[in-house]
Amino acid sequence: MFPETFVEKHLAVSKFDGVVFDPYCGRGTTIFESLIRERESAGCDVHAVAYCVAAAKSDPPAHSDVLERLSNLERESRSYTAAEDDHELAEFFQVCFARPTYYQVRFLRERLAWRTDRTDRFVAALCLGALHGESHRSPNYFSNRMPRTISTKPAYSVRWWREHGCEPPAREVFSILRRMNDYRFRTRPPDARGEVALADARDAASSFPHLAEKVTDVITSPPYIDTTNYREDQWLRLWFLGEEATTRHRSGDGRHCNLERYKSFLTESWAGIAPLLAPEVRIVVRIGGRRLAFDEARTALWDSLESGTKRCVELADSGVSSLVGRSQANAFRGARPSPTVEHDFCFLLR
Numbered sequence: 072m073f074p075e076t077f078v079e080k081h082l083a084v085s086k087f088d089g090v091v092f093d094p095y096c097g098r099g100t101t102i103f104e105s106l107i108r109e110r111e112s113a114g115c116d117v118h119a120v121a122y123c124v125a126a127a128k129s130d131p132p133a134h135s136d137v138l139e140r141l142s143n144l145e146r147e148s149r150s151y152t153a154a155e156d157d158h159e160l161a162e163f164f165q166v167c168f169a170r171p172t173y174y175q176v177r178f179l180r181e182r183l184a185w186r187t188d189r190t191d192r193f194v195a196a197l198c199l200g201a202l203h204g205e206s207h208r209s210p211n212y213f214s215n216r217m218p219r220t221i222s223t224k225p226a227y228s229v230r231w232w233r234e235h236g237c238e239p240p241a242r243e244v245f246s247i248l249r250r251m252n253d254y255r256f257r258t259r260p261p262d263a264r265g266e267v268a269l270a271d272a273r274d275a276a277s278s279f280p281h282l283a284e285k286v287t288d289v290i291t292s293p294p295y296i297d298t299t300n301y302r303e304d305q306w307l308r309l310w311f312l313g314e315e316a317t318t319r320h321r322s323g324d325g326r327h328c329n330l331e332r333y334k335s336f337l338t339e340s341w342a343g344i345a346p347l348l349a350p351e352v353r354i355v356v357r358i359g360g361r362r363l364a365f366d367e368a369r370t371a372l373w374d375s376l377e378s379g380t381k382r383c384v385e386l387a388d389s390g391v392s393s394l395v396g397r398s399q400a401n402a403f404r405g406a407r408p409s410p411t412v413e414h415d416f417c418f419l420l421r
């Protein structure tokens with residue numbers, strides 16, 4: 072996630088007031104911060120977890136609707152019997168969750184209509200936030216001790232828990248969800264609603280035909296090159312959403328490793344949002360990678376913007392770079408500090 076202040080800073084200096092769009096919206100930081108500042112906003116992401124969280128934040132139900140839904144679900148869950156466990160993951164689930172917790176998780180996994188129902192999507196997003204984390208420090212996680220930011224691999228997790236004598240905590244899922252719901256509504260959500268699509272940036276325009284030529288600000292961060300694989304790193308949350316949960320690295324599974332192919336991907340993404348862009352647009356991009364030099368990043372963005380949008384592109388500021396610090400996930404793995412570098416650029420398109 073990029074920080075809220077990143078979006079705040081760029082909205083404050085923009086002279087435009089059209090729609091703010093994020094084609095790789097992740098957890099929806101751009102959309103949510105824009106709504107707080109009373110700007111119309113929308114975005115998309117291909118990742119189900121990102122979509123669920125971003126859409127829940129941008130278009131929340133009423134607090135009371137969530138409470139009512141939780142009461143009904145809790146009542147139904149008492150008569151739920153889980154089907155046989157998937158053989159490959161059975162051992163992992165036995166050590167990850169206490170049995171009653173696991174059955175509640177399985178029940179919600181089967182029952183929540185997160186794609187189509189706003190209240191269910193919000194409950195699913197609460198579950199995704201509580202599904203795993205540092206449960207030895209907080210009573211609000213369902214799982215055995217795990218990083219919050221990434222789902223560690225099943226075999227590695229089981230080994231780690233056994234070596235460290237970690238038992239799954241007895242957690243009451245519905246009580247945690249009620250607490251998290253109260254916490255989320257402590258600050259009033261923005262009155263304006265944002266739109267989020269579960270879609271590829273390369274097809275973004277077809278998800279938002281009503282926004283044609285209305286976008287004046289793009290504030291975004293494409294998937295980083297040579298770093299994470301979102302599908303693999305979030306496999307347990309994807310499992311919860313009933314999506315394909317890839318727990319092993321495979322070639323061609325979405326990680327960007329080749330700079331030339333990455334540039335083509337960026338070009339196709341800009342082409343995908345081109346029909347949404349107003350005659351003048353400000354495009355702010357945070358781009359990163361393990362071996363992505365500043366000049367290389369600027370050229371890749373500049374060239375891809377020109378060929379993808381067929382517009383005249385100029386650099387609005389000279390850009391800045393920063394080194395990404397030690398992440399929570401790496402600390403858990405005992406890895407050395409991540410060498411990932413981030414570069415920020417702002418372009419003007421006419």
Ligand SMILES: C[S@@+](CC[C@H](N)C(=O)[O-])C[C@H]1O[C@@H](n2cnc3c(N)ncnc32)[C@H](O)[C@@H]1O
Pocket residue numbers: 072073094095096097098099100101115116117118121270271272273291292293294295301
């Ligand atoms: C660096 S993250 C963006 C994080 C976001 N700025 C936030 O604050 O949460 C990049 C995002 O791009 C998404 N992504 C990867 N390929 C995509 C594609 N083809 N179309 C749309 N989104 C994509 C990933 O799922 C990930 O959420």
